[in-house]
Amino acid sequence: MIRWKRALALFLFLLLLLPPCAAFADGEKDDAPPAQADALVVGASEQEAENSSARMNAATEEGLRQQIEDTYRAAKKRARRKSFKGYCGAYVANQLMVLGINTSYLSANGNNTFELYRDLETTSGGYCVSAYRARDYTLEEALQAILNGDPAASNILVGFQKGVSSAGKKYGHVLFIHGIRNGKVFYSDSCARIVDDVQYKEGEPIVCSLGSFLDLYARYKLDGVIHFEQARETPQTPIIEAEASTSEEKLVSEG
Numbered sequence: 001m002i003r004w005k006r007a008l009a010l011f012l013f014l015l016l017l018l019p020p021c022a023a024f025a026d027g028e029k030d031d032a033p034p035a036q037a038d039a040l041v042v043g044a045s046e047q048e049a050e051n052s053s054a055r056m057n058a059a060t061e062e063g064l065r066q067q068i069e070d071t072y073r074a075a076k077k078r079a080r081r082k083s084f085k086g087y088c089g090a091y092v093a094n095q096l097m098v099l100g101i102n103t104s105y106l107s108a109n110g111n112n113t114f115e116l117y118r119d120l121e122t123t124s125g126g127y128c129v130s131a132y133r134a135r136d137y138t139l140e141e142a143l144q145a146i147l148n149g150d151p152a153a154s155n156i157l158v159g160f161q162k163g164v165s166s167a168g169k170k171y172g173h174v175l176f177i178h179g180i181r182n183g184k185v186f187y188s189d190s191c192a193r194i195v196d197d198v199q200y201k202e203g204e205p206i207v208c209s210l211g212s213f214l215d216l217y218a219r220y221k222l223d224g225v226i227h228f229e230q231a232r233e234t235p236q237t238p239i240i241e242a243e244a245s246t247s248e249e250k251l252v253s254e255g
Contacts, residue, residue, distance in 0.1 A: 060152075064179045064186040065205040071178070072188060072203035074098040083202060084190045086167070089113055091190040091203075092157065092176045101125045101155060101228050111172025114159030114224040127155070127228040134161070134222040140214050142225035147180060154179040155228040162221040173220060185213040 075094035076082065084091040093107030103124045106116055117123070118131040132142035139158065146153045156177040163173040177187040186207055193200045195208045195216055208216075 061181055061184070061186070061207075064181065065207070068178050068186065068188050068203075068205040071095050071098050076203075085202075086191040088174045088190040092174050095176050096123075096125075096157075096228075099155070101127050109171045110159065110163065110168070110174040111161045111223060113157065113174040114226060117157065117226045118224060123228060127230055130227040130229065132225040132227070134224050137225070139217065139222050139225065142222075143180070143210065146225070146227045150229075152179070152181060153227065155230075156180070157226040157228070158217075159223040159225070160217070160220040161223040164219050168220075172223065180210065183210050184208065185210055187213075 072095075075091060075098050076084070078098060079090060079094050081090075088110045089107045089112075092113060093102075093105060096102040097105060101123050106124070107113070108116055114131075117129050118133065120129045122128055130146070132145060137145065143156070146156060154177075158175050158177065160168075160173040162169050163171075175187060175189050177185055179186045184207055186205065188203050188206055189200070191202055193206060193216070195206055196212050200206045
């Protein structure tokens with residue numbers, strides 16, 4: 001009897017020394033070490049962050065395309081035109097009015113538009129003006145300088161002293177970039193363009209790499225680049241219904 005009690009006591013003592021066992025449902029195993037499990041959680045979080053960033057970028061890019069389309073329609077309505085027919089100065093001037101960058105109409109030929117803004121501190125719509133003159137910057141250097149200060153830059157005017165057509169060589173050219181995102185340029189032009197073998201109509205959103213954009217206008221003689229930066233917290237209400245100045249009718253097509 002004493003031996004049995006001693007054996008039972010020894011058994012209970014050894015049982016207390018054993019480590020506690022985790023309970024698992026049928027078919028479950030504790031195969032992943034704690035560190036590996038943590039890594040799986042971190043990896044999932046990083047993947048979700050990448051997916052979220054991709055969704056945001058896609059939404060931003062789609063927003064820029066839509067902005068270009070809306071601005072083109074509003075610019076035609078404001079100018080009482082069915083088409084700008086290559087009148088680049090009028091198209092850019094009306095875009096700036098529609099977007100609220102200007103509140104008073106300001107326009108010239110393509111080779112004079114940069115001069116209208118280069119010495120201004122702010123536009124009539126309250127946007128700060130940063131000018132990059134051709135004597136100091138190439139087109140690539142000017143755009144890169146803007147992107148260095150603002151990787152998601154918007155509202156960029158590019159003025160050329162000379163284009164490549166007969167009218168362009170005489171009257172220059174000007175265009176407006178709505179935004180540069182992830183190395184892609186979002187803009188439209190006052191005449192049809194072929195970019196990367198894709199045909200774009202007047203005012204249609206053009207989306208191309210920065211390299212393709214630079215190649216397309218490589219033969220144009222740069223006048224300068226203007227970056228309009230919003231200086232106030234509350235955005236200006238776009239002007240759509242205002243009556244256009246008749247001076248735009250005197251502009252000449254870049255062709």
